[in-house]
Amino acid sequence: MSAGQLCRFAEVPDGGARVIDEERAGRPVVVVRRGQQVWAYVNRCPHFSVQLDFEPGTVSCYRSQVLMCAHHSALFRFDDGQCIDGPCTGSALEAVPVKVDEKAWVALV
Known part of the structure; x- marks a missing residue:
């Protein structure tokens, strides 16, 4: 694995x-995938600035469309x-270009 590869x-x-x-x-990131598309976001809920995973490494996703903050049940669309x-x-996760x-390899842009 080289620099920038996640x-x-x-x-x-x-x-x-x-x-x-x-x-x-360089910071905790969540990578999500639907088919051949991937997106990445900083692993921090905008509501209370906590990581989206309650159990380290496990993020709940539904219908290949949304991920859920384990602490507050906020739902975030994969694509934006x-x-x-x-x-x-109305808030959004901080995008990480990949x-x-x-x-x-999923790599930082």
């Missing part, structure tokens, strides 16, 4: 999420990080 594309479950630790990404339900409706590189 994880292999195949390590992010389709319709799910993978938490990347601060050591790899926008909160669509919960205590921070791409899938030629070797099938």
Whole structure:
């Protein structure tokens, strides 16, 4: 793995999420995937500035569309990080630009 590579594309479950630790990404990041698309967000809920995973490394996702903050049940869309339900409706997760590189790694842009 070289600098900027977060994880292999195949390590992010389709319709799910993978938490990347601060050591790899420079800050805790959640990578989400739907089909061939991936997005990444800073692992911090805008409502109360806590990580989205209650149990380290486990982020709940529903219908391959939204991820949920384990602390407040806020729901965030995969494709733009926008909160669509919960205590921070209208807020958004902080996006981390990523791409899938030629070797099938999810990498920082």
